[in-house]
Each structure stands twice: as C-alpha cells, then as structure tokens.
Amino acid sequence: VLVFTDLDGTLLDHHSYSFAPAIPMLHKLASMNIPVIPNTSKTFAEVTELRQKLDLKGPFIVENGAAVYIPINYFNTQSSDTTSKNGYWVKEFSKPREHWLSLIDKLKNTFAGEFNHFFNMSNKEIIAATGLSIKQAKQANAREYGEPILWLGSDNTKHKFVETLEELGITPLQGGRFLHLSGQCDKGKALIWLTQQFQQERGIKNCISIALGDGQNDVAMLEAADIAVQILSPANAPPLLTRQHDVYTSQAYGPSGWTECLEQIIFKHKQFNP
Ligand code: 2M8
Ligand code: MG
Ligand code: MG
Incomplete structure (x- = not known):
C-alpha cells in the first residue's frame, strides 16, 4: 500500500x-x-x-x-x-522554469494587468497572497519547473487565458490559490x-x-x-x-x-x- x-x-x-x-x-x-x-x-x-x-x-x-x-x-x-x-x-x-517564464512573457501584452506570477512578485507579495513566512515564501519561489500565476482579473479573462494556453498545447493546473503552468x-x-x-x-x-x-x-x-x-x-x-x-x-x-x-x-x- x-x-x-x-x-x-x-x-x-x-x-x-x-x-x-x-x-x-x-x-x-x-x-x-x-x-x-x-x-x-x-x-x-x-x-x-x-x-x-x-x-x-x-x-x-x-x-x-x-x-x-x-x-x-x-x-x-x-x-x-x-x-x-x-x-x-x-x-x-517538465521543461525547466525558464521555458514557462518566456512563454508567460509572450502573453503579457494580451493580458496586461490581468495577472501576476511568482518570478515577478516580491517576497512581500507572495506572503500577502499565501500567508507563508518569509523563509517559506523564498522556498516557494525556488521553483525548478513551473510557474504559479496569481489571477487578478475577472473569471472571464482567466477563462480566455486558459483557452489561449490550451491552444498552445499547455494544460494549466488550478491549485488552491494559483494557476500553475508547467509541462505535460x-x-x-x-x-x-x-x-x-x-x-x-x-x-x-x-x-x-x-x-x-x-x-x-x-x-x-x-x-x-x-x-x-x-x-x-x-x-x-x-x-x-x-x-x-x-x-x-x-x-x-x-x-x-x-x-x-x-x-x-x-x-x-x-x-x-x-
Ligand atoms: C502554491 O500551491 C498551492 C497548491 O494548492 C496553490 O496553488 O494555491 C505553490 O506556490 C506552493 O509552492 C506554495 O507553497 C503554496 C502556498 O499556498 O501555493
Ligand atoms: Mg497542491
Ligand atoms: Mg491542495
């Protein structure tokens, strides 16, 4: 078992x-x-x-x-x-984190102001979004493979964002707080x-x-x-x-x-x- x-x-x-x-x-x-x-x-x-x-x-x-x-x-x-x-x-x-970060960069203009993501967030912002301690927030940002996205916009634009990713062959995964981008x-x-x-x-x-x-x-x-x-x-x-x-x-x-x-x-x- x-x-x-x-x-x-x-x-x-x-x-x-x-x-x-x-x-x-x-x-x-x-x-x-x-x-x-x-x-x-x-x-x-x-x-x-x-x-x-x-x-x-x-x-x-x-x-x-x-x-x-x-x-x-x-x-x-x-x-x-x-x-x-x-x-x-x-x-x-999965491919390394850098791969997903460059993909996110390409989507930033289309979805300007709609989301933030860990690489772009300060420790303070991660703490505010998660309730983790500073040490834990740093550990959470020490990512090797994927990238958590914090959605700021509406459910509607989030849906469009997910659709756009799916058209690119990527299936983002929804956690308790963040949308996670990584490989297949x-x-x-x-x-x-x-x-x-x-x-x-x-x-x-x-x-x-x-x-x-x-x-x-x-x-x-x-x-x-x-x-x-x-x-x-x-x-x-x-x-x-x-x-x-x-x-x-x-x-x-x-x-x-x-x-x-x-x-x-x-x-x-x-x-x-x-
Ligand atoms: C993130 O993971 C959770 C899983 O449900 C979420 O998406 O809400 C990750 O960034 C993880 O590394 C972090 O510890 C956690 C903190 O709530 O959030
Ligand atoms: Mg989980
Ligand atoms: Mg969970």
Whole structure:
C-alpha cells in the first residue's frame, strides 16, 4: 500500500498550514510500514524542509508532477530514466522554469494587468497572497519547473487565458490559490511512474495506491489511484471526478479530513494491517 498525498489544503490546513490533526495517523501509517508520499505543487526546497517535520523518509513528487525525487539507495536499483542530484534520483516530467517564464512573457501584452506570477512578485507579495513566512515564501519561489500565476482579473479573462494556453498545447493546473503552468505533467502521471518503481523493486504487480487531494490539480492523481479521497476545502468545491468506485469524501477540512478518511479505509481493508 502506498499513500500519495497533496499537501496544501489536504495534509496541511488551507490557512494555517498545520498538520497537527494528522500526526496520530502519520504515526499509525509509519508503524504499518506504509509510505506516505507527498504529491504537491510545492517545490523541492519546501518539501525537503516539510518532510523532516513530518518525519517522512521516502520519495516525493514536486511542482504538480513535474519531478519525482527518490532518496539515493531507497530502492536497490536506480531506474535508467532518472538522474542523480543532491542525494536523490530524479525523474523529470517538465521543461525547466525558464521555458514557462518566456512563454508567460509572450502573453503579457494580451493580458496586461490581468495577472501576476511568482518570478515577478516580491517576497512581500507572495506572503500577502499565501500567508507563508518569509523563509517559506523564498522556498516557494525556488521553483525548478513551473510557474504559479496569481489571477487578478475577472473569471472571464482567466477563462480566455486558459483557452489561449490550451491552444498552445499547455494544460494549466488550478491549485488552491494559483494557476500553475508547467509541462505535460500532472500528479497522476507521476503517481503511476512511482507506483511502477515500487512494484518493480518489490517484484509485485499490484501495489495498492491511495491518493488524497482537495483541488482541481489533484484530479489526475485521484483518477489514477486505486482508492481516491477528496478532502473538503474551504477554498473550492470538491474536484469533479469521473470515477464512481472507491471514492471517499471527507466531512472535515484538511488534515482532520485526511485522518477521518484514512481511518475508514484502514478499517474497511483490514488486510492492510501487518
Ligand atoms: C502554491 O500551491 C498551492 C497548491 O494548492 C496553490 O496553488 O494555491 C505553490 O506556490 C506552493 O509552492 C506554495 O507553497 C503554496 C502556498 O499556498 O501555493
Ligand atoms: Mg491542495
Ligand atoms: Mg497542491
């Protein structure tokens, strides 16, 4: 069993970024040897700090599926499609940030004054938009692959902006606060790739994946997993899924809802217990 989890609005509270209500369940999953794999819009810099606080030692997925980081020697063999970087094996699914920044530059005249984006924002502006601390705001801006866009204009112009991108073959992903621009990657593709790595490594065909998320950018991950958990969010309506089976929806927000649904799943699938 593998647990793939979104962070903002899911394992972390949308406003306070606290994960306190999830601590007992994190301990329980650790005692059951079930890896908890962050699958998030956040950057490598943000996740490496957070996973220490969460006491997670395994792989993680950053910037909406743009890259998978596996601690070196977490698996016995390195997959040939990964590179080694900063103590991790890295599988990349997106072009670098610069690519998306130059594309955004080309759209600036057509959508003048309608949006701002992280590269162009001061730490103060990022803090005002997110409620992060200055250190966290810098880590959030240390992006390798994609670019978060803060929409200032109307829903109508935002819709036109998304259409323009889609005509260029780009599918932006909507997070709790920002529209994320990166390559043809999403949290679902990254989940599938990493699940295959676990299966090859363990010589088994059917690792059960559980995915938890609260936003539109989690849909691909929730569709790709064996069990999907929609976490209730104060910021947006639950993500619309096409699948009907093995879907749980939390009653509580964020980390409380995270615990609530994992308790139900573990109770229902008693075979998960060692
Ligand atoms: C951004 O991600 C969230 C994910 O839902 C959003 O779009 O609202 C990212 O910039 C991330 O790096 C940052 O930590 C987060 C802070 O709320 O916002
Ligand atoms: Mg979220
Ligand atoms: Mg997210």
